[in-house]
Amino acid sequence: MTEVSMTVNGKQVSGSVEGRTLLVNFLREDLRLTGTHVGCDTSQCGACQVHVNGVAVKACTMLAADADGAEVTTIEGMANADGSLGTIQQAFQDHHGLQCGFCTPGMVMTAAALLKENPTPSESEIREYLEGNICRCTGYHNIVKAIQAASGQLSPMAAE
């Protein structure tokens, strides 16, 4: 077992893990941050997307031990300080960008990474950036709209 410590959503945490323990399992099982989901086992679906040191990472593809000392942000850390939904989260609700909700945490984390890199992405840039996140419910239409809205390119009321 290896001792790891990291900052998750601004809080200092630590634990002991097996060498093979994935970051996503550490988050879900040890820290009980169950908003990060596991949708596949080949790093394709993006349901486990988190930010590690400010970079979008699939938490099923990283060992917990490799995140030792890192700053990790999960979906539980994306709301505003007062608990209200952050801009991207609010845009997803406004534009019906989620149905079953399972891919949603990963979608929000990916959208946040995109808008950090490119604050006003075009439709095709959004669709390309979402290449690593699979949604089976929405047909992506309203996810793309939500990200356009979150980037200020769509009026919040223009949900269609």
Next chain:
Amino acid sequence: MPKDNGIGASPKRREDVRFLTGKGQYTDDINVHGQAYVAFLRSDVAHAKINGIDTSAAQSMPGVVKIFTGADFEGVGGIPCGWQVTDRFGEPMQEPAHPVLAQGKVRHVGDPIAAVVADSLDEARDAAAAIELDLTELPAVVDMVEAVKDGATKVHDDLTSNICYDWGFVEDNREAVDAAIKSAHHVTTLELVNNRLVANPMEPRVALGDYNSGTDDYTLYTTSQNPHVIRLLMGAFVLGIPEHKLRVVAPDVGGGFGTKIFHYAEEAFCTFAAKACGRPVKWTSSRSEAFMSDAHGRDHVTKIELALDENGKFVALRTDTLANMGAYLSTFASSVPTWLHGTLMAGNYTTPLIYVNVKAVFTNTVPVDAYRGAGRPEATFQLERVIDKAARELGIDPIELRRRNFIQPDQFPYATPVAVEYDTGNYEATMSKLEEIADLSDFEARRKESEARGKLRGLGVNCYIEACGIAPSNLVGQLGARAGLYDAATVRVNATGSISVMVGAHSHGQGHETTFPQVVAEMLGIDESMIEIVHGDTAKIPFGMGTYGSRSLAVCGSAMVRATEKIINKAKKIAAHLMEASEADVELANGQFSVAGTDKSVAWGDVTLAAYVPHNYPLEDIEPGLEETAFYDPANFTYPSGAYACEVEVDADTGKVEVMSFAAADDFGNVVNPMIVEGQVHGGLAQGIGQALLENCAYDAEGQLLTGSYMDYAMPRADDMPFYAVDHSCATPCTHNPLGVKGCGEAGAIGSPPAVVNAVIDALHSGGHTHVTHIDMPVSPAR
């Protein structure tokens, strides 16, 4: 001005807040104190005799609690099939045993052979890998055409052949159809494959069994669309647990699309093992496991013949289909290619004579069952493809040919020759709306513009009809269903006026927690925020049949309306007492009870409080409290319909297909929440376009699953899809349910594949490739 509350409004979804903040509670998020973990050892060959299973080395591995094999399930029931189809000779279908863990033989890659319960998942997996198997591999039955030949290797040795049933519908039409086709002016024939798909809800299946030895109570937490169906099937048919001792909980469920309807062996295993091990037992499917254990969808091989007269009127239709059942009969597998498929072959048209033959076939593959649309996409695809081919052969515009054959608005209710009666519809209206929203009059200009860029542009159009709101129990009983198909709701009004509505429907993306309160709020005139929906727990809700077949609002919503009507009736009696008025004069509007023609009124909250604090109350006439339950059994199916258009660009050099636009004009009857309805259509379209262009579940000749992960199975991604143009304004309300709703969940997946393929064929013809009359799905560059 759109409404901002009640029926017809689009309030933001209340369930979104928990999903967007990581606070959803899916089954895998639940841990029960002391739980152990199970890993299944699954067959890696398609067909083999089991000579022996040596668990001795595995047994001594660290953390192992107990190892189970098929022998532990001797005397335990098998996984049942919920629908008995009668073949065209009047005989029941062949129904093989389906043990929880394989006994004697394995019959598909993924068939569970043994299960290791251990303290941790990693320990369970390690030990499962240490089990020694002695198998004798047998020839695999993979190809359906080979499987039905005399002398073919049998998947089940105790059955007479690999044919589950040979179904004819309507059998009495058989000779008349043959004669009409023989003498017809023109016959168009098309052979096609409806490709095997994997539903792939993003949440893999999970089962967590718990047993309380003090009370002899079992609890199963599971990823299900219908917890009561699981309780019934598993309790009564597999494990012999009385229903009052078995609770099934399906909390937040991450998508279903049909594949979470069925009762699976893993659910029975975890419930059984929890008692046997004396601790809770949890199984979480990996995606790789899901590909070889979730029921698959579609997989039909069909020949369809359409006979037309000299005016292009359809005179007869005949189809022959081989439908893959896989290795065992999944819960509703037998009903999909029959009653959910044959009954839809009239489509939107007046074809007077129809005969459908379906042979259901066992193969050494994963069981096949309902996937979004379930039988209706297969019917729509063959019908709308053969019409397109006929239009091309006869030189008639494909839209015009459809129009010549539409059932006309004044013909409803319309009894088809395939045993169903459409209550309402207006196919001309949805087609005209489609022409408008898809801007079809300017298509030729867009085609020229594409040609100028070196691309071939094609337009594909089709119609669809589906039968939803499944279904009248007495009818489905005659057809072989082993369950009733009503639904139920309990409206519990609390003393202070807030309401909990316990519903049999299950929401796994459909937004019931938002839409169902809209209906009750509209009826009572109170704020939606006072109403909460409870679902997904057999300990909390009345016996309901769950969510599938686009039935939630049409069936369970109708039960909720009926229960709310009972509430209103009783509340009016209480209000009449409080106002010292005659009950007949009491009106309810905007959450106020008033007496017509007076200024007397009492508020909703005054009445509800009186019901629970009955100091001034007509106790001699009515009971205290305000809670009502209703069961609703529909009088008929509902029949959503529509017209879809797809435009594609094909790169003539590489064969790459790009979807340029997709438009859908649907008739769902009345709509409670337009935002959610449109979202349902978007998702269905992506699955239908995915089937047409990307998705395919492939086996090799030895029965090895070639597409066992997202590396090999092409899921639609954001950059494969366009924005969709959707419209549901051409509404002909359903005549037999109180809300006039028809259901919208499956339409997109049913209606879209033929439009895509029709568009690709159109594009190729525009480029002079007129020898290409059909390409099987997925229409990939390689094809």
